[in-house]
Amino acid sequence: MKQLPIDNVLPELLDALARGGNAVLVAETGAGKTTRVPLALMEQKWLGSGKIIMLEPRRLAARSAAAFMAGELGEKVGERVGYRVRLDAKVGPRTVIEVVTEGVLTRMLQSDPALEGVAAVLFDEFHERHLHGDLGLALCLQAQSLLREDLRLLVMSATLDAAPVAEKLGQAPVIHSRGRTYPVETRYAPARHGGPVEAAVGQTLLHALREEEGDALVFLPGVAEIRRTARWLAQAGLPAGIRVAELHGSLPLDAQSSAIAPCADGERKIVLATSIAESSLTVQGVRIVVDSGLMRVSRFSPRTGLSRLETVPVSQASADQRRGRAGRLAPGVCYRLWTEEEHRHLPEQGRPEIMDADLSPLALELAIWGVRDPLELEWMTPPPKAAYDSALELLRRLLAVDEEGKATERGAGIARLGVHPRLGAMLGAFAANGAALRQACELAALLSERDLLGAERNVDMSLRLDALRSGSAGDMAAAQRVKAQAEHWRKLIEGMSGGGGGGERSSDSGTDGRASIGAMLAVAYPDRVAQRRPDGRYVLASGRGAVLPELQPLSRYSYLVVCEMDDAGPEGRIRLAAAIEQEELERWLPDYLVKEEAVEWDAGAGAVRSRKRLRLGALVLSESPLERPDPEKVADALIGGIRQKGLAALPLGKSALALLSRMRLMRFSGDAEWPDVSEEALLDTLEQWLKPHIYGIRSLSELGKLPMGQIISGMMNWKQSQELDEQVPTHIQVPSGSRIPVDYSDPASPVLAVRLQELFGLRETPRLVRGRLPVTLHLLSPSQRPVQVTQDLASFWEHAYFEVKKDLKGRYPKHYWPDNPYEATATNRAKPRT
Structure with missing residues (x-):
């Protein structure tokens, strides 16, 4: 084997692991850590008859690493070095090193928490912080703590903040290795803001090809930008001998392998890639990197239960990884489509996927592991509480966990399939019937892949299924992947004990091949059953609004099942859906339907309305009058109405x-x-x-x-x-003999409105409440008009009466106006009776 930089630190690394502990290896790009470290561990005595499991984030990297190591040993893949990835595995009885992808490690841990027969687990490119990588490390740490003290864990990366990882690994030693890369010149060539990324990339690329030698690797955020850039280059006209290759995760593995393989003599290539090419891969012949500075991430919203794809700037660590691709084999140049000032403001590291992902797969894995509270495990970054609680609620709706969060038999079956819990619930519900299962597997595979019809505006899932079966899909490579995945799941489910891979519901005993696409999808998306409103828009069972992007065949249906929609604004735009009839909802979703007697206050009618309803979440499927409502509920509803109105x-x-x-x-x-x-x-x-x-x-x-x-x-x-x-009488009898009502509208100041003549002979103001509160006297003229307001009658007689008397005597000369009100006879007439 030729000498690599990692060889200089291997003795230190091997010594740390030989002492029975964990370790962290920070090795720069080109050091050789991915292929040299596992081979070195094969020679260690502590390995005994155990295996080395190395985790790689991507399938292509796993296969490539296994192939390279097998070649170094002069063997074929599957002998002492093998791999396990989704839909593909090459291992044998002699295999010592297994390179696996993240989901495979999770399944290995769930089937054997002690990892019997495994001596060491290596986490490569850990800086990418994928969800399953974080989960795998947390589970391995607990397994090591409780079951396997002899299990060795090694975390490796080129751009890793090593201190927090070393702390989680029990203050593990950190070994650093320099890489073997050639100098790469960095040129900042900012794109015009607001312009299409393909034009900026294409113009920069054409200039680079004229000025520099070697092949070019272009980093773009997603497949759509890769396709548009390829079209732009085709229209611009490339020099002879230059071919364009795509490199992204949705390509078949053989197409990915072709993209990273060396060119034929006299040929140059342009590789248009997503972040898949950032690390673990060496794209042969690359001397030029053009970096758009963008990446696409999935962001999950616990509020809506939906994920959305966002295009965001890369981190400085990712930009450095991309830049390093140009110097793996010779000096190179990297064109960055942003400014140096913008680069200084990029985040140093990317966000861990656990912060933004839909956590329902993780929550199901933890439930099966036996964890009720995720904080029981040692995490590099703990799952956000809101997202985790939302994930558990979805699992409860899918009957994958019980109310206490414990995995059900159905949930365990879903996890064994290695599929999103929604799709696993659908596969399990139709596992008992071959024809139905085949269609369910096709639908699950279609929803796990990019849309086969691309820019098709009709959102009906039945079009996609027809295209898959008829061979008329626009992307035939994607269609082949969908078929392979569907067949894999079908065989896996049929091979499971009992034939019911997802834990068939008792209510599904009538399962047959006549289930519609909508019925199948409703089992996966019960919270996204949508009911049409009078204005043509829809409301989901979750209560969220939804709208079809335009008038189309599905617009005439009263009910849809929405399997994909965006998360923009108060109403999401439906991207994929299927029609379903109410009768199918009642048949296939009995566990989600609620029969209720609704006794509610109708503010508009000012009355209590009593109805029988069949509900699916926020949707009322049927409603009719309730003839004999519970009197208690009627009274409570009426009380509520009175309380609203005051x-x-x-x-x-x-x-x-x-x-x-x-x-x-x-x-x-x-x-x-x-x-x-x-x-x-x-x-x-x-x-x-x-x-x-x-x-x-x-x-x-x-x-x-x-x-x-x-x-x-x-x-x-x-x-x-x-x-x-x-103490608070309704009336007070005055000296004239009249009983005058008291006005208590202001409890602080009760009022007695009485004609002045009826109070002659009364020396003091009447008082209430054991004499504590004087009434307020409104003294009236004979025509019932107030002439004085007082709470002190004695003072009125002494000081104000004589002025008032003059006025009243002038206006009412026939009435009795004595000089001495104390001795006068009160009267309710013009003059006292003689």
Whole structure:
């Protein structure tokens, strides 16, 4: 083997692992860590008959690393070095080194938490912080702590902040290795803001090809930009002998391998790649890198339960990884389509996927592992609580975990399939019937792949299924991947014990091949069943609004199942959906349907409405009148309506209002034993004082027959009722003999409006509540007009009466106006009777 920079630190690394501990290896690009370290570990005594598992984030990197190491040993892949990736594996009885992708490691841990027969687990390119990588490390740390003290863990990366990782690994030693890269010149060639990325990339690329030698590697955010850039280059016209290759995760592995292979003599190539080419891969012949500075990430919203793709700037660490691709084999140049100033403001590291991902697959894995609280594990970055709680709620709806968060048999079956829990629920529900299972697998595979019809505006999933089966898909390579994945799942499910891979529901006993596409998708997306509203828009069972992008065949259906939509604005735009009939919802989603008797207040009608309803989340599937509603619920609904409207809803006549005012005065005067009959208190306690009297009443108009005075009086005991009449009487008898009503509308200042002549002979102001509160006297003229307001009658007689008398005597000369009001006879007539 030729000498590599990593060889200089291998003795230190091997010594650290030989002492039985963990380690962190930070090795720069080109050091050789991915292929040299596993081979060196094969020779260690502590390995014994155990295996080395090396985790790679991507399938192509896993296969390439295995092939290179096997070649170094002079063997074929599958002998002492093998790999396991999705839909492909090459291992044998002699295999010592297994290079696996992240989902494969999770399945290995779930089937054997102690990892018996495994001596070491290596986490390569850990800086990428993929969800399954973080999960795999957390599970391995717990397995090491509880079951396997002898298990060795090695975390490797080129651009890793090593200190936090070393701490999680028990203060593990950190070994640093320089890389073997050639000098790369960095040129900042900022693109015009707002212009298409393909034009900026294409122009920079054509210039670079004229000025520099070697092949070119172009980093773009996604497949759409790769395709547009390829078209731009074709239209611009490339020099002879230059071919364009694509490199992204949705390509078949043989096409990916072709993209990184060396060119034929006299040929140059341009590789248009996503972030897949950042690390672990050497694209042969590359001397030029053109970096758009963009990447596409999936961001999950716990609020809506939806994920959206966002195009974001790369981190400085990713930019350096990309730049290093130009110097793996010879000096190179990197064109960055941003400015040096913009580069200084890029984040140093990318966000861990666990911060932005849909956590339902992770939550299911933890439930199967036996973890109720994710904080039981040692995480590099703990799962965000809101996203994790949202994931658990989805798993409960899918019946994958119980109310306590424990995995069900159905959930365990879903996890074994290695598929998103939504799709796993669908596959499990139709596992018992071959024809239905085949279609369910096709739908699951279609939803796991890019849209086969690309720019097709019709969102109907049935078009995609027809295109898959007829061979008319626009992307035939994608269609082949979908077919392969569907067949893999079908065989896996049929091979599982009992034939019910997802844990078939008892309600699915009638499963047959006649289930529609919509029925199957409803099992996966029960919260995204959509009901059409009168204006043509839709509302989901989750309560979120949705809209079809334009008028199309699905617009005529009352119900849809939305399997893909965006998360923009208050109403998401539907991207993929299928039609479903109400009868199918009732058949296939019995566990999600709720039959309820709704007794509700109708504010518009001012009455209680009682209905029978069949609900699916926020959707009312059917509704009819409820003939015999629960009287208790009717009374409660009416109380709610009264509370909304206030006391004005009650038929409070003058006598009832006066009674309330008198009772308020008793409490206002400091007697805490008296009931609180303020408006706020009455509304708060309607259930106690009013509800017993409203049974049989359903509307505000019927409240008119209530004896409100009696009801309010019932709030007092007999003693309080007697005391009220004594201390706060409804009327006060004045010297003339008249009984004058007292106005208690202001409990702080009761008013007695009485003609002045009826008070002759009364020396002091009448007082209430054991003499503590004087009434406010409104002294009236013979024509009932106020001439004076006072709370001190004696002072009025002494100081103001004579001026008032002059005025009144002039206006009412026939009336009796004595000089001495103290000795005069009170009268309710013009003059006293003789």
